[in-house]
Amino acid sequence: MRVKMILPALTEATSPLFRPIKYSLFPPLGLATLAGYLDPDDEVTITDEHVQKVDTSDEPDLVVIQVYITSARRAYELADLYRARGAYVCLGGLHVTSLPEEAARHADTVFTGPGEDTWPRFLADLRAGRPAPRYDSTERTLTGLPPVRRDLIDRSRYLVPNSIVVSRGCPHVCDFCYKEAFFEGGKSFYTQTVDAALAEIDRLPGRHLYFLDDHLFGNARFAAALFDGMRGMGRLWQAAGTVQTVLRPGLLEKAAESGLRSLFVGFETVNTANLAEQRKWQNIDRDYGAAIRRLHDHGVMVNGSFVFGMDHDDASVFDRTVEWAIGNGIETATFHILTPYPGTRLYERMAKAGRLLHSDWDRYDTRHVVFEPARMTARQLEDGYWRAYRDFYRWGSILRGAATKPTLAGRMRHVAYAGGWKKFEPAWDLAIRARQVGRTLPVLETILAGGPRSRTRPRRTEAPDPARRRELSV
Structure with missing residues (x-):
């Protein structure tokens, strides 16, 4: 066939x-x-x-x-x-x-x-x-998953060919998230066994990994055993987590020891009332600043995610968010316009209130306003979104964020990562068209590592008991 x-x-x-x-x-x-x-x-x-x-x-x-x-x-x-x-x-x-x-x-x-x-x-x-x-889909399990057909992927076309997923879904239920709709009818969060995840990691060449899991830290027992198993592999890796898990004692330490160097964190908003409205309970009463300090203290850079346009946002939210992010030394930021995706509780609420502007799915890209905002105009929301990106990634802002780091090496790392991500898009375009993106991976690895290091990959020298690992799936 x-x-x-x-x-x-x-x-x-x-x-x-x-x-x-x-x-x-x-x-x-x-x-x-x-x-x-x-x-x-x-x-x-x-x-x-x-x-x-x-x-x-x-x-x-x-x-x-x-x-x-x-x-x-x-x-x-x-x-x-x-x-x-x-x-x-x-x-x-x-x-x-x-x-x-x-x-x-x-x-x-x-x-x-x-x-x-x-x-x-x-x-x-x-x-x-x-x-x-x-x-x-109703039966949710990753047991017996066959090996991913990576032979079908042209690695040279991607900056991060070593992407990996060891779980599905997320244990949280935020109103604006697609996840709840996608996993309706069965478990909405489950993992591989730790043995299977480690075997998949062992099959990947090179040093760098990117976990595409919605929430790699979602099952603390699984995550801790995974990080224990990865210690000694010589990997550098990136992933996504929550403020709540960053603040949990012990888990971040294990992640950093096993090679975590950059974490995508869903801060979403600096307004607590918005968190309650969107049922982002895991962020309420959490000290965002303390989470960032913990990550930086362990050598982990922060990619902060923020959503504009929630009902308690007014036109001042853009400048306040950008200044907060720069002042806390966040290396990179991802901004979004609140988007009510079909199948989510947010979409149902907006539709019932008659606030949806259209169903042109091409514009449901978190860059366009597709609903009536509560405390500003659609134009203010869209303009503020673009201004936030421009202001955060100005060279002056990047340098101000870098200045929050206590060492010269930390400041240089901040500038290299933030500048490389957003200030060289024409250069990235040339690399993509020439199919040379993969050749820039050593640069990313050097920045993540905080400086030049040996490229040798040590064998894993320590791992939890295999019998115990096999039990850790949900």
């Missing part, structure tokens, strides 16, 4: 002027995971439209397309094209799970939720000649 898997480009990633590096960071790991379930004699390819063109001159038997909200229009276009040619087309992903009836108009089969239980069932049904039009 000839199988073609496609990750269509997000609308915001198709600028004719330059290609932002963030869309060339990670390979399509979800599709590579599903490819692991195919038979050895199946001919399979993976196309990531963020880094390569989709060749539509081929004639696959089965086409599998992963759909996000701002790639939905492009995904449906490709699906319709291949169906017209007689291919069997499957659609899945976040947007399909939120709006399966919409997606079903463009597919032979749609999948809702994660695919570890439904995808193997579909393949058996397809080979038996009786595939169903819809598969809904």
Whole structure:
């Protein structure tokens, strides 16, 4: 069977002027995971439209397309094209799970939720000649997951080819998050066994790793055992966590000892009333400043995430947030406009109140206002969002943030990381087009490490008892 898997480009990633590096960071790991379930004699390819063109001159038997909200229009276009040619087309992903009836108009089969239980069932049904039009995930486990088909990924096209996921979902229930809709109907947070996660890490070449888990620290027992197992590997790694877990004694120390050097943290807002409104309980009454200091004290850089446009935000929120982030020495910041994704409680609230402006999914990209804000105009919100990015990443702001670091090495590291991320987008564009992004990975590793270090990778010298590790999955 000839199988073609496609990750269509997000609308915001198709600028004719330059290609932002963030869309060339990670390979399509979800599709590579599903490819692991195919038979050895199946001919399979993976196309990531963020880094390569989709060749539509081929004639696959089965086409599998992963759909996000701002790639939905492009995904449906490709699906319709291949169906017209007689291919069997499957659609899945976040947007399909939120709006399966919409997606079903463009597919032979749609999948809702994660695919570890439904995808193997579909393949058996397809080979038996009786595939169903819809598969809904209900059984949630990562036990027996086949090895990810990394051989299908062109590593040279990505800055971070060693992306990895060892859990699914998140234990928290924030109103604006897609996760609750995606995992409806079963467990919304579960992990691999620690042994399986360590085995996957061992298979990855080089030093650097990026955990794409929504919340790597979500199960403290699992995370602690994983970090113990990674100690001595000589890895440098990045991940996402919460203020709550950063402040928890012991866990951050284990992470830093095993190689954590940069953490994405969802601060979301500097207004406590917003946290309660969006049910971001894990951040309420937490000392953000103390969390940042703990991370910096352990040599971990901070990528802070902030959302503008919650109901308690007024036009002063942008300057206050940027000044707070610079003053606390956050190395990089990611700003978003509040976006009510279909399937979330936020979307339901906005729709019921008549505050949604339209359903043009291309504009649901956290860069455009798609609802009526409560305490400012849509124009103020959109302009403030862009101003926040400009102000935070001015050279003067980067230098002010760097000045909060106590050592010269720390200040240089701050400038290199923040400046490299946002100030050299034309250079990144050239590297992406020349397929040379992977050659810059040693630079990233040097910055993460805090300076030049040996490239040798020590063998793991210490690990928790294997029998104990195997128990640690949920």
